[in-house]
Amino acid sequence: MQAPAVRLEAVTKLFDGRAVVDEVSLDVASREILSLVGASGCGKSTLLRLVSGLERPDGGAVSLAGEVVAGPSVFVEPERRGVGFIFQDYALFPHLTVARNVRYGLQGLSAREAADVADDMLERVGLKEFGQRYPHMLSGGEQQRVALARALAPKPRVLLLDEPFSNLDRRLGETVRTRTLALIRELGAAAILVTHDPQEAMASGDRVALMRRGRLVQIGRPEDLYDRPASREAADFFAAATPVPGRRVDGHIETRLGRFRAPDRVADGGEVAVYLRAPHVALTAPGEGVEARLVGMSFVGDGYEFLLQVDGLDEPIRARSVGRNDAKIGDVLHICVRPDDQLIFPVGL
Structure with missing residues (x-):
């Protein structure tokens, strides 16, 4: 049986003695898109940072494709985890062109190979002619697509997206989300999408995980969480x-x-x-x-x-x-x- 793309086992993270992530356990299957949803401050973004290696857990273990990357005696640095990360503000380098932003994570390739990969990814996100522009010359939706191309260019086994559409207006956000999810599925990456919007969570994920106060409240298909919520708070959250x-x-x-x-x-x-x-x-x-x-x-x-x-x-x-x-x-x-x-x-x- 294939190991999950991501496995969290009783993962805990403390800030000032308070559990921001509290013994969370879940699996994300290969090629699965998981929506991680909850109110602001529930621990969603911290959980992404634990998966990526930007934070160290205070308890439990994180595994990627069967390999433990964080645990009591193990910590694999972020750059060695094969994880792509799209931040809420996209975190593009303002002094680099679009093409050089996309090539940034391809240091292991020759200049020609990196340029070819970047050109291919920009074509996939519909920005083939934008390679020589700079981030400030792009709209919010275009910047988001550059961030997606940069994250996917190294062919990560896992893609993490932290509120990637929240800075876009509703109509544009829906369009960009549809394109983004289609490309993730086309390239075969597993993904965890963080959002505070229950409708976006249900529309995006193969499964939805609801967090509250650092704990995992319920996980299942979108229909399960909507039709069979585990608590009154879950019932009210999704509608x-x-x-x-x-x-x-x-x-x-x-x-x-x-x-x-x-x-x-x-x-x-x-x-x-x-x-x-x-x-x-x-x-x-x-x-x-x-x-x-x-x-x-x-x-x-x-x-x-x-x-x-x-x-x-x-x-x-x-x-x-x-x-x-x-x-x-x-x-x-x-x-x-x-x-x-x-x-x-x-x-x-």
């Missing part, structure tokens, strides 16, 4: 959700919005939070469902998202409608929750 209190009674969860099937992990009488996302809530005909007063609404392109206050609930519920709608703030609408769409967590989980 804004509203908690509705409930209690298990006779095998069902009773709430102000109706009765739902109870999960096995909740005992009778147990209190729960039912987390509802806007797509789970549907508008119904007058007289059906539960009454809710419209307290806010926003146009979302193909319809509207409503903010609805239900008597007896502390927080408003979100709902979506497709198409145009003539509802007004203060109107009383009727809503229902589809019976199998709830995310139910015991209080305290």
Whole structure:
């Protein structure tokens, strides 16, 4: 069986006695793209620096393709790890041309070979004619592509990307991200992509790893983390959700919005939070469902998202409608929750 491209075993990093990365264990398979996501300060970027060798772990081990590169008695320097790194600010050398930036990591090749590799990589990222320009002459998206070409030119076994699209506007960021991921897959590198954006994480990775306060909370396919989050925080992170209190009674969860099937992990009488996302809530005909007063609404392109206050609930519920709608703030609408769409967590989980 082929060794993982990256393996972390109980990796820990301390700053001022505090665990910024706290016993994180995970594998990244060969040719896999892993999205590493979480709120700012959760340890994502530090984890990349531990993989690359820019930081030394205080505990655990890091392996690349089956070779331990950091551990209690081992530390392989960054330049010997075969890892490419794209930083958030791209870190291009301002005094070097685009072509010389790309050739920078190719010292083991002859000048002619390095130039050929650089030309090939610039062509792959769509910048074939930009070799003699300088970074300040390029747009943000073009600089990002130069950074990608430079990172991929030495053919690294692992590519690390730290918030590489965050400095680009949304539309350009999506375009550059699509091209970047396609090229990474074409060249067969494994990659870890750090982002704070849950939508970007789910759109980019074969799997998604969610971090919180230095620990790995959950890892799996994007669909798994969205549909089956392991905690209330995970449920809310991947799509804004509203908690509705409930209690298990006779095998069902009773709430102000109706009765739902109870999960096995909740005992009778147990209190729960039912987390509802806007797509789970549907508008119904007058007289059906539960009454809710419209307290806010926003146009979302193909319809509207409503903010609805239900008597007896502390927080408003979100709902979506497709198409145009003539509802007004203060109107009383009727809503229902589809019976199998709830995310139910015991209080305290």
